[in-house]
Each structure stands twice: as structure tokens, then as C-alpha cells.
Amino acid sequence: MSTPTPAQAIPERNGHGDALARTVSNSFSNSSFGTQELGSSPQASFQSLASSHGTHQRPSTKQLKPFHTGDIKVLLLENVNKTGQDILRKQGYQVEAIKSSLPEDQLIEKIRDVQVIGIRSKTQLTASVLKHAKNLIVIGCFCIGTNQVDLKYAAENGICVFNSPFSNSRSVAELMIGEIIALARQFGDRNTELHNGIWNKVSAGCWEVRGKTLGIVGYGHVGSQLSVLAEAMGMKVIYYDVTNLMGLGLSNQVPTLDHLLQLADFVTLHVPEIPETTNMMSTHQFEQMKKGSYLINASRGSVVDIPALIHASQTGKLAGAALDVYPNEPGGNGAHFTNDLNTWTQDLRDLKNIILTPHIGGSTEEAQSAIGVEVAESLVKYVNFGITSAAVNMPEVTLRSLTMEEPNHVRVVYIHKNVPGVLRKVNEILGDHNVDKQMTDSRGDVAYLMADISNVNTSEIRELWQSLEDLGSRIRTRVLY
Ligand SMILES: NC(=O)c1ccc[n+]([C@@H]2O[C@H](COP(=O)([O-])OP(=O)(O)OC[C@H]3O[C@@H](n4cnc5c(N)ncnc54)[C@H](O)[C@@H]3O)[C@@H](O)[C@H]2O)c1
Numbered sequence: 001m002s003t004p005t006p007a008q009a010i011p012e013r014n015g016h017g018d019a020l021a022r023t024v025s026n027s028f029s030n031s032s033f034g035t036q037e038l039g040s041s042p043q044a045s046f047q048s049l050a051s052s053h054g055t056h057q058r059p060s061t062k063q064l065k066p067f068h069t070g071d072i073k074v075l076l077l078e079n080v081n082k083t084g085q086d087i088l089r090k091q092g093y094q095v096e097a098i099k100s101s102l103p104e105d106q107l108i109e110k111i112r113d114v115q116v117i118g119i120r121s122k123t124q125l126t127a128s129v130l131k132h133a134k135n136l137i138v139i140g141c142f143c144i145g146t147n148q149v150d151l152k153y154a155a156e157n158g159i160c161v162f163n164s165p166f167s168n169s170r171s172v173a174e175l176m177i178g179e180i181i182a183l184a185r186q187f188g189d190r191n192t193e194l195h196n197g198i199w200n201k202v203s204a205g206c207w208e209v210r211g212k213t214l215g216i217v218g219y220g221h222v223g224s225q226l227s228v229l230a231e232a233m234g235m236k237v238i239y240y241d242v243t244n245l246m247g248l249g250l251s252n253q254v255p256t257l258d259h260l261l262q263l264a265d266f267v268t269l270h271v272p273e274i275p276e277t278t279n280m281m282s283t284h285q286f287e288q289m290k291k292g293s294y295l296i297n298a299s300r301g302s303v304v305d306i307p308a309l310i311h312a313s314q315t316g317k318l319a320g321a322a323l324d325v326y327p328n329e330p331g332g333n334g335a336h337f338t339n340d341l342n343t344w345t346q347d348l349r350d351l352k353n354i355i356l357t358p359h360i361g362g363s364t365e366e367a368q369s370a371i372g373v374e375v376a377e378s379l380v381k382y383v384n385f386g387i388t389s390a391a392v393n394m395p396e397v398t399l400r401s402l403t404m405e406e407p408n409h410v411r412v413v414y415i416h417k418n419v420p421g422v423l424r425k426v427n428e429i430l431g432d433h434n435v436d437k438q439m440t441d442s443r444g445d446v447a448y449l450m451a452d453i454s455n456v457n458t459s460e461i462r463e464l465w466q467s468l469e470d471l472g473s474r475i476r477t478r479v480l481y
């Protein structure tokens with residue numbers, strides 16, 4: 001007899017009329033595998049998921065009993081790309097997509113209800129918001145930065161967080177190249193003048209970038225891409241990073257930020273938002289910069305002390321600056337960028353040779369489409385399979401898929417406090433069954449255990465779940481079957 005396809009297998013198993021409701025209820029936190037696969041082609045994705053475990057000619061991956069995927073509620077904020085929305089909708093999840101971020105009170109109201117939330121850089125998922133998210137199991141940051149989420153609180157409450165670590169890096173690097181040239185040629189000011197009817201043909205203070213020194217602060221995904229592009233334009237590249245990193249091409253690492261500031265004609269910032277980078281560029285740092293140099297910030301608004309930047313521009317220390325990010329950013333398109341947001345906004349807008357963009361470093365069709373796919377697939381793998389690969393706040397745990405030859409298996413996901421003795425107690429509970437495979441790992445105070453156990457009757461699942469829930473170490477139990 002040939003192995004049934006996943007599509008055949010699902011109705012067959014549904015036909016058993018299980019006593020247990022196949023839902024992902026809040027209290028039960030008990031879900032099972034989805035009815036559909038990742039990506040646009042169910043069959044193709046099904047195969048790719050199976051083959052991603054590095055096997056050849058293995059029995060078909062088992063599409064386990066479907067929970068009511070319609071019970072999974074997903075809230076997507078900040079105009080998450082359609083690629084991501086489509087993947088989630090194809091799972092049968094209930095997806096509500098909103099183009100902007102939400103004011104905190106509305107966010108709290110909505111987040112109570114959902115199992116999955118997708119955001120970009122604007123939505124702040126602080127502990128005080130997340131404490132209302134009683135049903136939430138996973139957060140997708142459809143961007144690189146995860147500074148907007150209280151990652152520790154999320155982990156300690158069994159909420160896994162995913163992002164897209166480099167799908168928009170190239171887009172940011174290309175914008176930096178555009179801005180370097182635009183600043184060197186005072187392009188923004190000439191453009192504005194002519195839009196206002198004023199012809200102002202000047203060469204004073206306008207430069208080629210060939211032969212100039214670019215100082216990159218933070219030589220990660222964005223910084224290193226930029227390094228390659230800048231060298232191709234004939235720039236000399238130096239970089240500063242807290243980590244010792246091999247430079248690409250002819251670029252060189254310098255030992256301190258001050259060294260970089262003293263040498264660079266253009267300084268670009270690509271560091272994460274962390275306490276160490278708050279106001280990393282302030283009065284002292286601007287003093288270190290060469291007279292007539294330029295600053296570009298496309299990292300996070302908190303990295304630059306803006307009043308100090310305004311002063312450095314007004315005194316002529318800086319010949320120009322480009323900012324893509326701000327300490328307080330408007331909630332959505334059409335909102336106004338005024339002193340109501342940041343007290344210095346008008347002073348900033350009045351500066352000469354300053355390019356202000358609305359956090360668009362990663363806003364290209366290519367980047368947003370790739371991010372949509374990457375993060376949505378991570379969410380589906382987590383919801384349906386418990387897989388945490390590439391999570392930013394949880395240990396990375398995965399098990400190879402169950403196959404069609406393993407009909408009475410159950411996957412147990414047990415997120416727990418990382419304290420001694422837990423595994424012994426969990427395995428006492430699981431030990432009534434055959435533990436086929438198990439993986440456990442910890443990250444800080446939180447540990448994640450995933451086990452596939454066999455010979456489980458559907459009627460035993462609730463008891464199994466309850467026994468794990470009753471352990472003092474429990475953060476969250478999910479039983480996928
Ligand atoms: N404007 C946008 O639309 C946009 C788009 C993408 C990324 N970003 C932001 O850009 C930043 C960088 O992104 P990335 O993908 O290159 O990150 P990354 O993690 O790949 O690289 C960051 C680098 O900064 C270094 N670093 C950390 N602390 C430092 C410090 N105190 N001093 C010097 N170096 C330090 C790290 O070692 C790392 O090499 C992030 O904050 C991200 O959120 C903004």
C-alpha cells in the first residue's frame with residue numbers, strides 16, 4: 001500500500017472522532033499540527049520541511065491531527081508584507097492585518113485575544129503590555145531590530161520571539177550609499193531650493209566621495225555590506241566594533257570610536273539599541289569628528305544625542321547629516337513630525353544639508369517580501385511544530401518530523417524554569433509512554449524541552465498535559481498531536 005499523502009491522511013485521522021477538542025484553547029494551550037504547509041505550495045513546502053532535516057527517502061512526514069487552525073488568531077500591525085499575511089492565512093489562521101501601529105490602550109485590548117502577533121519597529125511590546133497577552137504564544141518581529149520587545153519578560157512567560165536578522169541589510173546599505181553621495185553634493189538642499197523655484201548652482205563645499213574615508217560604527221550585517229559597496233566607489237573604509245572582526249576587502253578595524261571619528265569624513269552608525277549605545281554619539285564624540293565631516297544614523301534613534309548633533313551642525317563642525325531613525329517616531333503614515341514628538345524637531349528640520357527620512361532603511365519591495373516569508377514561516381513552524389530555530393529569546397530546539405509510520409505519537413513542548421531536577425520529574429510523567437526522541441536546551445532562566453512520545457491514546461492527552469502543568473517549574477505546556 002502506498003504511503004498516504006498528507007492531504008489524504010488528515011481526513012482519515014479526523015474520522016476517528018477523538019474525544020478531545022482539537023483546539024488551541026487558552027487554558028489548555030494544547031495544539032496540534034496544522035492542516036497545511038508553509039509557503040505558497042503546500043506540497044512543495046511539505047517536502048522542503050521534511051528534507052530540511054537532512055534525510056533521504058524517509059517515510060512521508062506525518063501531518064499530525066489538525067487543530068482547528070481557525071482558532072489561531074493573528075494580529076499583524078505596521079503593514080506587514082502580503083507575503084507574510086498570505087502564509088499565515090493559508091494555514092487557516094484568523095489574520096487581522098492593520099497598516100499602522102496602535103496606541104497602547106488599543107494594543108492591550110487586541111493583544112488579550114491573540115495567540116500570535118506580528119509587528120515591525122514601532123510597536124512597543126513592553127512587560128506592561130505583554131502582561132495582558134494571556135493567550136500569546138509567539139511574537140514575530142517583521143524586521144531586524146527586537147529592541148521594541150521585552151525579550152526577557154516574553155521568554156519568562158513562555159512567549160517565543162522571532163525576527164528576520166538580515167533580509168533588509170542590503171537595502172539599508174544601498175540607502176547609505178545614496179545618502180553619502182547626496183550629502184557630499186548637498187543634493188537635498190539643491191533639490192528643495194529648485195522645488196521652491198530657486199536656481200542655486202554651487203560647487204563650494206561639494207565633493208566627490210572617491211578617496212574619502214568612511215567610518216562604519218558596528219560592522220555587522222548592514223555595516224559589512226556597506227563596506228563592500230563603499231570600496232567599490234573608491235572610498236577608504238575603516239570600522240569600529242566591540243567584536244574583533246575580519247574586514248572585507250581593504251577595510252580596517254580601528255581600536256576605538258574616537259580613532260574612527262578622528263579619521264573619517266563620513267561616519268555611519270549600525271549598532272543595536274542597547275544601554276551601551278544610548279547617546280553613543282554625543283557632545284564629546286562630535287568634538288572628535290573632523291571639521292566638515294558628515295554623520296548618518298540608520299540604526300536606532302536613541303544612538304544619537306540629537307541636540308548635540310544640532311549644535312555640531314549649527315557650529316559648522318558637521319557639513320551635513322542624514323537621519324532615518326528618531327527617539328520618538330510617528331505611529332503611521334500621514335502623521336506629523338513635529339515638536340509634539342521630540343522637542344527639538346523643528347530645529348532639526350531647519351538645519352542645512354540634513355536628510356530626514358521616515359525610517360525607510362529596510363523599506364524596499366525585496367526586503368519586505370523576504371522578511372514577510374521568513375518571519376511568517378518561523379511563526380508557523382513554532383505554532384504547528386514547536387520548533388524554535390532562530391528564536392531570539394529562547395533556546396533553539398528542533399526535532400525531526402514525525403512520519404506517517406508513527407500514528408499514535410504526541411509531541412510535548414514544555415517551557416520551564418531552568419532549575420535543577422525538572423527533567424527527572426518530566427521524564428517520570430513522560431515515562432509512562434515510550435520517549436522516541438527528546439531535546440532540551442536552556443537560555444538564561446528559561447529552558448525548552450521537546451519530546452516525541454509514542455503509544456498515546458487521545459484520551460490520555462489531557463491528563464498528560466495536566467500533569468506537566470502541575471509541576472512547579474512550568475512556564476507553558478503545549479501538546480501537539
Ligand atoms: N533604518 C532601518 O530601517 C534599519 C534596517 C535594518 C536594521 N536597522 C538597525 O541597524 C542596526 C544594525 O543592524 P545589523 O543588522 O547590522 O545588526 P548586527 O547585529 O548584524 O550588527 C551590529 C554590530 O554592532 C556591533 N556592536 C554592538 N554594540 C556595539 C558598540 N557598543 N560599539 C560598536 N559596535 C557595537 C556588534 O558587534 C555587531 O557587529 C540595528 O539596530 C537595526 O535595528 C535599521
Ligand SMILES: O=C(O)CC[C@@H](O)C(=O)O
Nearest residue numbers: 120121122143144145362
Ligand atoms: O521596518 C521596520 O519598521 C524596521 C526596519 C529596521 O529598523 C529593522 O529593525 O529591521
